Structure formats: C-alpha cells, structure tokens
Amino acid sequence: MANGPIRDIVIVGGGTAGWMAAAALSRLSGNGVTRVVLVESDAIGTVGVGEATIPPIRTFNAMLGLNEADFVRETRGTFKLGIEFVGWTRPGHAYMHPFGAFGADLEGVKFHQAWRRLHDKGLAGPFGDYNICEAAARAGRFGPGDPRNPVTRTTWAYHFDAGLYAAYLRRYSQARGVVRHEGRVVSVEQRPEDGFLSAVVLEDGRRLEGDLFIDCSGFGGLLIEQTLKAGYEDWSRWLPCDSAVAVACAHRDPGVLDPYTRATARAAGWQWRIPLQHRVGNGYVYSSAHVSDEDARALLLNHLEGEPLAEPRRLTFTTGRRKRAWVKNCVALGLASGFLEPLESTSIHLIQAGITKLLALFPDRGFDPRDIAEYNRLTDLQIEQVRDFIILHYKANGRVGEPLWDHCRAMTVPDSLERRMNLFRHKGRLFRHEDELFAESSWLAVLLGQAVTPQGHDPLADALPLPALDAAAREIRDRVRAVALAMPPQAEVIARFCAAPEAA
Numbered sequence: 001m002a003n004g005p006i007r008d009i010v011i012v013g014g015g016t017a018g019w020m021a022a023a024a025l026s027r028l029s030g031n032g033v034t035r036v037v038l039v040e041s042d043a044i045g046t047v048g049v050g051e052a053t054i055p056p057i058r059t060f061n062a063m064l065g066l067n068e069a070d071f072v073r074e075t076r077g078t079f080k081l082g083i084e085f086v087g088w089t090r091p092g093h094a095y096m097h098p099f100g101a102f103g104a105d106l107e108g109v110k111f112h113q114a115w116r117r118l119h120d121k122g123l124a125g126p127f128g129d130y131n132i133c134e135a136a137a138r139a140g141r142f143g144p145g146d147p148r149n150p151v152t153r154t155t156w157a158y159h160f161d162a163g164l165y166a167a168y169l170r171r172y173s174q175a176r177g178v179v180r181h182e183g184r185v186v187s188v189e190q191r192p193e194d195g196f197l198s199a200v201v202l203e204d205g206r207r208l209e210g211d212l213f214i215d216c217s218g219f220g221g222l223l224i225e226q227t228l229k230a231g232y233e234d235w236s237r238w239l240p241c242d243s244a245v246a247v248a249c250a251h252r253d254p255g256v257l258d259p260y261t262r263a264t265a266r267a268a269g270w271q272w273r274i275p276l277q278h279r280v281g282n283g284y285v286y287s288s289a290h291v292s293d294e295d296a297r298a299l300l301l302n303h304l305e306g307e308p309l310a311e312p313r314r315l316t317f318t319t320g321r322r323k324r325a326w327v328k329n330c331v332a333l334g335l336a337s338g339f340l341e342p343l344e345s346t347s348i349h350l351i352q353a354g355i356t357k358l359l360a361l362f363p364d365r366g367f368d369p370r371d372i373a374e375y376n377r378l379t380d381l382q383i384e385q386v387r388d389f390i391i392l393h394y395k396a397n398g399r400v401g402e403p404l405w406d407h408c409r410a411m412t413v414p415d416s417l418e419r420r421m422n423l424f425r426h427k428g429r430l431f432r433h434e435d436e437l438f439a440e441s442s443w444l445a446v447l448l449g450q451a452v453t454p455q456g457h458d459p460l461a462d463a464l465p466l467p468a469l470d471a472a473a474r475e476i477r478d479r480v481r482a483v484a485l486a487m488p489p490q491a492e493v494i495a496r497f498c499a500a501p502e503a504a
Helices: 015-031 057-064 068-074 111-120 132-138 162-175 293-302 347-360 369-395 403-410 415-427 440-449 459-463 466-486 490-497
Strands: 008-012 035-040 078-080 082-086 094-098 157-159 179-182 185-190 197-202 207-209 212-215 232-234 243-249 261-266 269-275 280-286 313-316 320-322 330-332
Touching: 008 015, 008 207, 015 035, 015 057, 015 162, 015 212, 015 347, 057 068, 057 157, 057 347, 068 162, 068 490, 078 490, 082 132, 094 132, 094 440, 111 459, 111 466, 132 466, 162 179, 243 293, 269 293, 280 293, 330 347, 347 369, 369 403, 369 415, 369 440, 415 440
Parallel strands: 008 035, 008 212, 035 179, 082 261, 212 330
Antiparallel strands: 078 157, 082 094, 185 197, 197 207, 232 320, 243 280, 243 313, 261 269, 269 280
16 A cells, blocks of 8 residues: 555444544545545444543543643533442442542652551541542532632533534534435455455445544444454453443433442343433443343343333344454454543543554555554553453452352452552552553552452551551541532532533
8 A cells, every 4th residue: 555644534333433433534524635535334333332541531521622621512521430339348338439630649658658657556547538539429519619728629420412512523523524324334445466445335425535443333333343354362260241221311300410430230231320411321231141131131121210201122142343444444443442441431541542542543545554453552552451340340249149249259250450459458558550540549449448458558558657657547537528528519519510411
C-alpha cells in the first residue's frame, strides 16, 4: 500500500463507539485530505446499556470542546462521584469505591499506611471518611469542592443515556463533515495481494472504499473477526457472568438524584442502578449456569424502585478480548474489540482509550507494522489491568454458601492479580504499573472494602509520633466532612445549570 496521508476512513457501526470515533476523527478533516464516513443501519439495534462512566470521559469531552452543561442537558445526565457496592463483602454490608484520593501522604508516608496504624490503635474512622467524593456522595451532594486543596477537590464522571450521547456526537460529527450512510453491510472486500480491507458493500449495492476501517459493529466483529480472523481470548474462567437483562424504570423520588452508581450483589450475579434525570437505568448481570433467564428477569423486575418503562432486554456475552485489536488496516473499538462486564463502568472508557491510542499512533497509508504492534501491546496491557481489577471484586467476595460466589472465591486468578493481592495482604503495599487506568486509591477502596486486610503496615508509619499522626488524620476528616456538607444537593445543581426540559 502506497505511503501518504490517509484519505478515507470508514467507520462500520454507530452507537456510542462509532460516534465517539467519528467525533474524534472528524478533527482530521482539517488537513484537507482525510474524509470520514460512518455506515450504520437503523434496523440493527445497539446494546446501549453503558450509561455510567469514569472521570477520563471529561478529558475526551474537553478534547472535543463540548460544553459540560450542554452535554449533561442533552444526554439527560447526572454527575457521578463513585460506585457503591452492596452485599459483596457479605449480605447487608456496603462500601464505596469513590473517585479521587483518600487523605494525603504524611511526611512521605502513604496515607493508607498511616490510617492503618491509627486503625489498629482504635483511633481512625472508616477509610471513606477521608475521601471528599465518598463524603459528598453519601450526603447526596455535588460540587467541585475546594479546588485549591487536593484533599477536598472532587473528581467526577457522569451517568447519561448512551443513546442520547451517540445522537449528540452524531450531530457534532456531521456538523464537522462526517458523512453518515444508512444501510446494512452485506459484504467486505479485501485486496488480493495483501488482504487489506478495500471496501464495504451495502444492501443497495453502494460501495464505500477506504484506507482505514474502524470496526464498531458490536460483538460479532464484522471486520476484525468475521473478515480478518483476529481471534478471541475467552476470560469466562475468571469472569463467569455471561448474560444480562436491562430495563429502565421511573424514579422513586425525582427530587433526589444520587451522585453515584450502585452495584448490588445477588445470588447469581449483581444488579446495577444508574440514576439519570428522566429515569433510572437498571440491569442484572448474571451467570446463566446459576440462574435461569426467567428467574433473572423476575429478580430484576422485583427489585425496581419504580414502574418499568419498557420491556426488559436480554443480551449474552463472553468476557474476553480480541487477540489483536488492530489487524492490517482495521482497528476494532467497543464491543467489536472485546467485552468486560460493566462492573466498574469501563466500557465507554475503553472506547475512549482505543481512540486516544489510535490518534497517538495514527498511520499513513503505509501502515507501519511497528505502530500496529505498539497499539496492540498497549491495548492488551490496559485491558488486562482492567480485567484484574474487576476479577478482584469476585475473588475477594465474602458471600459464603452461594455456588457462584463460592466458586469465585476459590478460583485461581491471573498471576498479576495474585501477586498484587499477596503483597497487599502482607503490609498493605501497592504499586501501579505502566499507564495503569485505576489509581492506587481505587485498589485501596476495593481491597479494604471487601476485607482484604493487611497483616501489618509499612514500618515508615511507626516513625511518626502517634499524637501528631492522629491530629493530622482528624484534621483531614473534619475538613472533608465540612466541605462535603457545604455542597448543594445534586438535584439542585442539575435543576439550576443543566436540567433537560422534560426532566425538569
């Protein structure tokens, strides 16, 4: 394939992945050479259950120049400060994985190590008391906190309607030159000399040629798998849930908008709750080996807080990833590249991460294999790190006497996770790896929240005088509480700045 700038980019599939890619790649049209087209069919539905995000989505939106209030209004969104996990440690127990840091390091000693020493002496409050996002979330409040102080500066993400987000980005993309083609792809053409993709053909005979193809066609992977045979690595031995049923319902109290996602453990899986302005998103992710589809549907409907707004939708999946996300001149994004269940709201982020890496390694028509290899290496590394973090929730569960959970607690986990858990169990030590998504604070929240308790603490914490340590921790806790309670309720923030007309 001749060198030179990419002229035509063809995105196959719309939905969140397709229109996120289109919005980001529309920037390339400024070179006067590159054109972006997207083909999707209204007859093919999208999964559309990924309505919770993590803070890096703000970076993506900022890259596009989106106005936050406009974005939240158009997507019927709310703000998110973390995830509450109910019943994972044991029935009736709850902990939170909040965004942002816990406390602040004290004279070079990690805060969680100092907290552990205080806790052992009976001098520390719950670990979440030292996190501004958890304190605000539990009070139902939202705001930036005190941006001048890292301890009291909030970090947030969003809940939003994924279908409305895709529509919002579609308008954005088309205003910047992206051309949408309605239709179903019925065949894919390849160059005979090297197997590179050359065109996709639609039902009505239209033929869309391209230099670079982005596969956003969903689980089936029309280009990356059905055509280019990338292969799939199955991770269900660690993540055994293989089905989900989802439905929206009315708010119990529209005047109360919790600024967090909830994940409630059930006997055969877990249930999500995502509060939007106009409705509440709900779903039950479950193992079909441990509950029937009918019983899963009934359980979800029996645990709704309000009237269901549609018929529940069911989907099946195999957790895992494509063995290569970039093959020849095709890059897979979203469900086409693999699937990790939405326990930590990473689905939309992994789309974003794929786009970001593609822009950083954007090819010319020569498609240097070194760029492709590096993209695949970085993609593999990141998704494996996210995989380990999600497996941790299952491995560290305390739900004794339930077959699914007993199996997960006894299962052998990847060596990378086993090493991390063992190191933490000894003296509470944690080390992040290359460009890892989840921060130390995230690992701490889940490990401590699910009672993975260190046998001791770092000896450096013993070098600090206990009274001074106690006073510093109390000051942090008191300041966090005061700033959190000074914030307005989230519903008030939404109503004042970014309420959708029908939600209001």
